[in-house]
Amino acid sequence: MTGRNKKALLLLSGGHCAVDLYHGALPAMLPLLKEAFRLSYAETGLILLVFQVSSSVIQPIFGYLTDRSSQGWLMPAGLLATALGVSLAPLASRFGFLLGLALLAGMGVAAFHPEGFRNTAHFAGEAKASGIAWFSVGGNTGYAMGPLIATYVVGFLGPGGFPVMSVIGLAYAGVLVANVGWLTAARSAAPAGARDGKPGAGAPLGPFALLLAAVLFRSWTQMGLAAFIPLYYVDQLHASYLLAGNLLFVFLGAGAVGTLLGAPLADRIGHRRYLTLSMLAVVPLAALFPYSRGLWAGLLLAAGGAIIVSSFAVTIAMGQTLMPGNLGMSSGLITGLAIGLGGVAVTGLGWIADHWGLMASMHVIPVLPLAGTLLSLGIRMPPIQREPQAATVADTPREFAPR
Secondary structure (H helix, E strand, C coil), X not given: CCHHHHHHHHHHHHHHHHHHHHHHHHHHHHHHHHHHHCCCHHHHHHHHHHHHHHHHCCHHHHHHHHHHCCCCCHHHHHHHHHHHHXXXXXXXXXXXXXXXXXXXXXXXXXXXXXXXXXXXHHHHCCCHHHHHHHHHHHHHHHHHHHHHHHHHHHHHHCHHHHHHHHHHHHHHHHHHHHHHHHXXXXXXXXXXXXXXXXXXXXXXXXXXXXXXXXXXXXXXXXXXXXXXXXXXXXXXXXXXHHHHHHHHHHHHHHHHHHHHHHHHHHHHHCHHHHHXXXXXXXXXXXXXXXXXXXXXXXXXXXXXXXHHHHCHHXXXXXXXXXXXXXXXXXXXXHHHHHHHHHHHHHHHHHHHHHHHCHHHHHHHCCHHHHHHHHHHCCCCCCCCCCCCCCCCHHHCCHHHCCC
């Protein structure tokens, strides 16, 4: 991978960080929105549901469109929509407008990711999982930092200061607009063998369906821990919100580190094998967490967060390998539909907690990665074929080269 290809990956990773910063900030804003609009718990949950459904279910549709023809403008447009939707939410005059802004933000997330992953796969070349890891770590970092930034904005500026958060998205959307031309030109200049496959080409759907199911259980595990870590510490152990928030940041932040560490290893030992081993390793960590305290709890959460998220880029690479002619759609299905459904499935853990107690839900969580492990064993990947090296930015016509 050339230095300029790495520069392109860093540019894309920065956009991913900016988009998912708002993705992470919105859940942290829910208590503020509930109080400001005098909402019920059901109405508060509806805000997050609209955002999750629009950001998840619609992603494969954008992926389908980008597979037919590159739509580079979707990246800055998606970032802009997400930034405005989240930042302006506290200023909505009525609940209906608030839901509309949540819908706008979710559609922005859905628009950005498929085109971002398609460009990343191109510039990553043969080290696909490692390249996608650089893109993914940006998203993981932004998602972890979003709640912290939202908290500081409220602390210093109050709820009326939330529009200030849009500055990050507006600025980076401008960066993407300035660079989308040479990104598109570099992809167009690639040798025929290095470009995306013919739309519709790919392996049988059975292996891809198993991959989606495994990702769903991985997402269910991650979202379940993220949702129940604060509840467990505040309601069960009567700890402070500050401690619970710090532990949640450890869990989410470790995921960004795990993404970078796991992908190169997966490129060496095989993607399917790494997915299986990583999900299996999460089982004992999740099982031991409810019985740990202090430093041990933090270490278990850090290890669990790093390991479970470390396969994120790996599964994107697996999906693109199984559907080489539909890179955008495969990425949209994995990051959108499978991960989104995993988040929705967390409501099932809440139902268990309502009926049998919070500890019952904590005991169910370790079963989820075990189910994902068993599903991953059935995935049959096609043999690896060496492809011509992808075009670099240096191959781009001079008038499109970055200055």
